[in-house]
Amino acid sequence: MSNSLIQSRRRFLMNVGASAITLPVLTDAFGNSIQSEPRQGRKLGIALVGLGSYSKNQLAPALQQTQNCRLAGVVTGTPSKAEEWMQKYNIPKANVYDYKTFDRIADNKDIDVVYVVLPNSMHEEFVVRAAQAGKHVICEKPMAITPKACQNMIEACKKANKQLAIGYRLHYEPFTKEVMRLGQEKVFGPIKFIESSDGFRIGDPTQWRMKKDMAGGGPLMDVGIYAVQGSRYVTGEEPISVTAQFSPKTEPQKFKDVEETLFWQFEFPSGAVSNSTTSYTAGIERLYAACQNGWFELSPAFGYGPLKGRTSKGPIEQPVVNHQAMHMDGVCKDLLDGKKLPDHITGEEGLRDVRLLQAIYRAAETGRKIDLKA
Amino acid sequence: MSNSLIQSRRRFLMNVGASAITLPVLTDAFGNSIQSEPRQGRKLGIALVGLGSYSKNQLAPALQQTQNCRLAGVVTGTPSKAEEWMQKYNIPKANVYDYKTFDRIADNKDIDVVYVVLPNSMHEEFVVRAAQAGKHVICEKPMAITPKACQNMIEACKKANKQLAIGYRLHYEPFTKEVMRLGQEKVFGPIKFIESSDGFRIGDPTQWRMKKDMAGGGPLMDVGIYAVQGSRYVTGEEPISVTAQFSPKTEPQKFKDVEETLFWQFEFPSGAVSNSTTSYTAGIERLYAACQNGWFELSPAFGYGPLKGRTSKGPIEQPVVNHQAMHMDGVCKDLLDGKKLPDHITGEEGLRDVRLLQAIYRAAETGRKIDLKA
Numbered sequence: 092m093s094n095s096l097i098q099s100r101r102r103f104l105m106n107v108g109a110s111a112i113t114l115p116v117l118t119d120a121f122g123n124s125i126q127s128e129p130r131q132g133r134k135l136g137i138a139l140v141g142l143g144s145y146s147k148n149q150l151a152p153a154l155q156q157t158q159n160c161r162l163a164g165v166v167t168g169t170p171s172k173a174e175e176w177m178q179k180y181n182i183p184k185a186n187v188y189d190y191k192t193f194d195r196i197a198d199n200k201d202i203d204v205v206y207v208v209l210p211n212s213m214h215e216e217f218v219v220r221a222a223q224a225g226k227h228v229i230c231e232k233p234m235a236i237t238p239k240a241c242q243n244m245i246e247a248c249k250k251a252n253k254q255l256a257i258g259y260r261l262h263y264e265p266f267t268k269e270v271m272r273l274g275q276e277k278v279f280g281p282i283k284f285i286e287s288s289d290g291f292r293i294g295d296p297t298q299w300r301m302k303k304d305m306a307g308g309g310p311l312m313d314v315g316i317y318a319v320q321g322s323r324y325v326t327g328e329e330p331i332s333v334t335a336q337f338s339p340k341t342e343p344q345k346f347k348d349v350e351e352t353l354f355w356q357f358e359f360p361s362g363a364v365s366n367s368t369t370s371y372t373a374g375i376e377r378l379y380a381a382c383q384n385g386w387f388e389l390s391p392a393f394g395y396g397p398l399k400g401r402t403s404k405g406p407i408e409q410p411v412v413n414h415q416a417m418h419m420d421g422v423c424k425d426l427l428d429g430k431k432l433p434d435h436i437t438g439e440e441g442l443r444d445v446r447l448l449q450a451i452y453r454a455a456e457t458g459r460k461i462d463l464k465a
Numbered sequence: 466m467s468n469s470l471i472q473s474r475r476r477f478l479m480n481v482g483a484s485a486i487t488l489p490v491l492t493d494a495f496g497n498s499i500q501s502e503p504r505q506g507r508k509l510g511i512a513l514v515g516l517g518s519y520s521k522n523q524l525a526p527a528l529q530q531t532q533n534c535r536l537a538g539v540v541t542g543t544p545s546k547a548e549e550w551m552q553k554y555n556i557p558k559a560n561v562y563d564y565k566t567f568d569r570i571a572d573n574k575d576i577d578v579v580y581v582v583l584p585n586s587m588h589e590e591f592v593v594r595a596a597q598a599g600k601h602v603i604c605e606k607p608m609a610i611t612p613k614a615c616q617n618m619i620e621a622c623k624k625a626n627k628q629l630a631i632g633y634r635l636h637y638e639p640f641t642k643e644v645m646r647l648g649q650e651k652v653f654g655p656i657k658f659i660e661s662s663d664g665f666r667i668g669d670p671t672q673w674r675m676k677k678d679m680a681g682g683g684p685l686m687d688v689g690i691y692a693v694q695g696s697r698y699v700t701g702e703e704p705i706s707v708t709a710q711f712s713p714k715t716e717p718q719k720f721k722d723v724e725e726t727l728f729w730q731f732e733f734p735s736g737a738v739s740n741s742t743t744s745y746t747a748g749i750e751r752l753y754a755a756c757q758n759g760w761f762e763l764s765p766a767f768g769y770g771p772l773k774g775r776t777s778k779g780p781i782e783q784p785v786v787n788h789q790a791m792h793m794d795g796v797c798k799d800l801l802d803g804k805k806l807p808d809h810i811t812g813e814e815g816l817r818d819v820r821l822l823q824a825i826y827r828a829a830e831t832g833r834k835i836d837l838k839a
Binding site: 283284286288290292334336338339341352354356358362364366368370372373374375377379381383385386458459460 | 759
């Protein structure tokens with residue numbers, strides 16, 4: 092088929108629009124039954140739950156570029172936002188819900204996937220309700236504020252026979268995929284040391300991120316999780332122990348509820364070790380790996396891009412992409428193809444991270460090394 | 466005076482040669498009496514004690530470029546090295562000593578300064594003997610392996626009315642001086658966080674650096690001291706507490722005597738915090754400071770150069786210099802001018818660092834936060 096033919100076909104298929112199709116339950120390679128939707132060139136309809144900054148400035152614009160999904164609906168508690176989004180993105184009123192009417196989304200054939208972009212403490216409720224409404228779910232990171240909540244979310248999706256993805260966009264990002272390859276394939280020999288840190292100076296002290304009951308913690312929950320992910324995905328290993336230290340609060344009023352800066356150290360089974368910092372006071376963003384025969388680095392490493400990388404042999408050259416579009420398209424491609432999502436972006440991965448975040452807090456609180464092998 | 470006249474005059478003065486001149490004891494601005502040698506365009510004669518790699522590959526070549534000092538003698542336990550150096554650098558036999566004959570250097574008018582480049586555990590003895598021989602002393606870092614040894618060295622130099630400098634070459638290095646300025650003058654606002662790390666993969670496991678009795682410890686004593694210095698000179702502050710963690714040994718046979726990798730965290734009075742790593746297993750070399758309104762970084766930060774720096778506003782542009790030549794010239798200029806050496810390169814500074822190194826080990830051994838204010 093010539094390029095122009097492919098392009099014509101693609102354009103045609105993209106214009107078919109999105110109507111949800113109910114398909115027979117299939118069993119995947121792992122023996123789990125998942126509702127499978129063979130790819131048909133159509134776009135899955137996504138409803139965003141929570142219209143905060145990430146939905147407004149990243150996800151909605153990204154959904155104008157996606158091939159496998161489109162912005163089909165919104166769920167918001169703020170009527171003025173509903174109006175604004177309907178107009179801006181041509182969303183029919185029937186696809187707009189508030190938090191009370193949300194469950195009626197079960198009957199909406201336009202919506203295939205619910206993307207939960209709410210404060211961390213609300214993830215559990217809305218993922219469970221989305222699954223019960225018969226929708227696949229994407230949930231922002233951190234998956235939840237407790238491992239128990241993560242387990243409930245996984246359980247609910249399994250019971251509803253729906254797939255659950257966590258907002259781990261970097262697993263679809265080319266610079267990140269390259270450092271995963273460099274580390275996991277030991278291109279510079281085994282990794283000996285990782286410095287993986289993420290922090291920024293937070294503004295408005297009244298935002299939910301500063302409230303422990305909504306966020307589950309401070310910068311560790313919000314951006315430290317990227318540093319945890321970074322050390323895990325360049326090694327391809329799970330840490331076996333952790334030590335951690337809170338730094339003193341320099342603005343105790345501002346940080347009365349959550350930590351200001353936090354350090355932690357992981358040991359990995361191969362002998363690799365990591366030293367990490369997260370902060371709501373200091374700007375840091377780096378993933379560095381010292382290997383036996385060289386090193387590689389991303390800095391910036393975790394933001395919305397463009398990321399930038401170099402190695403002991405020279406710069407890392409990769410295409411600059413829209414992270415959110417790549418992520419949603421990647422997830423939706425697998426959903427359309429009826430494939431099980433890759434393990435490292437699922438609820439199980441989200442749960443692994445939340446357990447590690449809790450272990451880091453426990454290590455910092457007790458001053459003890461926590462054994463993670465148990 | 467025209468440029469060519471200045472140059473002629475300089476050339477003339479440089480050719481005068483170096484004969485030590487005894488001068489009256491003067492009192493400096495700090496009220497200490499120091500043997501003062503007003504600058505007379507002559508070069509001070511330096512004798513290197515210990516002809517290992519640093520003497521051979523850095524100091525001797527640097528002394529071919531220096532304006533205020535020259536390589537006048539050597540002290541070595543290896544006769545073949547003595548031969549080699551005499552020939553290569555045109556050193557008269559009378560200016561060559563071994564460790565037994567060393568004290569006769571007292572009578573040698575060619576030698577003004579003794580530079581001790583021996584294994585760490587030998588610094589104390591040779592600094593004390595050099596001072597007793599009536600010479601100014603430069604001593605490599607770390608100053609010694611115990612605070613007590615440092616105090617003995619300071620005492621001996623004071624008693625002999627001689628000055629003591631530590632090999633803190635970076636205090637004369639332009640990129641380093643620029644980050645000191647950026648940090649201490651709060652060009653990007655107060656520093657909130659510092660990542661200061663130095664490590665490399667060590668080769669020959671039989672070298673003295675791997676023996677605790679000679680080195681006083683592992684990478685912390687050798688290169689971690691640079692990371693300690695870095696966090697101190699960008700803040701211009703002394704840490705008030707420290708936590709530290711040993712990483713597990715991945716090559717226990719190789720590292721049976723000293724640590725392999727070590728992490729530590731400092732708190733500073735201003736609220737700045739640092740997180741550091743040193744290692745004999747992993748290559749790392751970075752001094753990063755996150756400030757309230759931006760950041761600055763050196764990487765490489767501590768090696769022999771060229772160093773490289775950047776800030777949130779762009780690259781740091783500074784001349785690339787020979788670190789060792791700048792250091793020795795700077796020290797010798799003050800000696801020639803009869804000035805007291807700047808505090809941050811003296812024995813007192815060396816002692817401060819050695820105390821901090823000991824506190825880091827204590828924190829790592831006990832798992833406790835060590836109060837440094839006491």
